Amino acid sequence: MVHSRHRDKQTVADEDSSRGLSTIAVHAGEARQKYGDAITDAIFCSSTFTFTDSQSVIDFIEQKQHREEYGRYGSPGEKFVEAKIAALEGGQEAVLFASGMAAIVGLLMTKLGHGDEIIFFDECYHRSREFCTKHLSRYGVVTRQVPTCDYAAMEAAITPKTRLLISESPTNPHLSCIDMERFVQIGREHGVETLIDATLATPCNLRSIEAGVDYVLHSATKYLGGHNDLLAGVVIGQSDSLEPVRNLRGVMGAVSAPHNIYLLSRGLKTLELRMDRHNKNGLAVAEFLQDHPRVERVYYPGLSTHPYYEVARRTMRGYGGLVTFLVKGADWRETADVIDAVTIPRIGPSLGGVESLIEQPMVMSYYGCTPQEREQYGIPDNMIRLACGIENTEDLIADLAQALTI
């Protein structure tokens, strides 16, 4: 049993839409006066919610009451954080999931059925690709991958069975940027819905809903949470379109625990402040690496040498903290030596938190792949992915400088 409560949220989002992102991040979705007169939202550790009498159960079921029923269908903290994220993204409604992958799986499982087709740009989070090619395929959904930013190929791959066009922007780890106008236009011309995984951009750097995308998805584990201390995912879009997604989430049970939701809400309040520093660090590090004699190539959309610099400059407010680069003439071991020599970024997967993280995709996410697969996905042995945190810019650059002399 899932009950629509978007009317309440709508009011909050409308009220806040003319305000700045940090004002929205701090206040949107929250009641002005709260339980216990506290300034912060309470964490209700409650798996179920009780009713005063049988009539109130019936009233609730007949949707005369906005309230919670059972934790798998929603919780008070979740309601606030969903409204906050919807307001930040400028969308009508947000549905929170237990992780970014749960959000992707939940959305695709809701929207697709046997015989349907989806098309996605091939540079993407490897687990999203895996879900489509290994799992959705078992349910008769056909996945067509076309080269990233090849709009003609995407258009040519559309058939009467195509239900969804999917892309990340920027992509991970190549940081290619989608021309949202063209992407949205292809979808509209063919009557096919569009989905952008904007995890690497955040609503600070990219306004996907304003560009006309139907669904925006984030791994909130990354920048939205921002502190490497939680997993969460979210889909933003029109309330009508998301109602079945919310229903399936209630069946899947891919919900966040109350404490996790509190951490997300707390992290979101500083989103814009943190993104300013991530953007500053990303650009400064990319510029430093570009001029370094041991670096063969840098992937960063804020560099004029990046193939999608013009698109990025036109559509993005900043370019984020993720910088990918190739160590000149290095084999996998020499590349690993550079990673092992840094002293500030920790070695690990993920991105978007206050702590910088560094990894060699070949050793980390793509270790199980064959060399042929890695070549197909554009993952050479000498590739390093650095997710700049919010440390001081000079310190990150000095650390990289010493690591690259080794």
Ligand SMILES: *Cc1c(COP(=O)(O)O)cnc(C)c1O
């Ligand atoms: C991390 C990530 C995901 C998956 O999110 P989880 O929260 O780890 O499940 C999806 N898309 C992108 C672009 C990511 O970076």
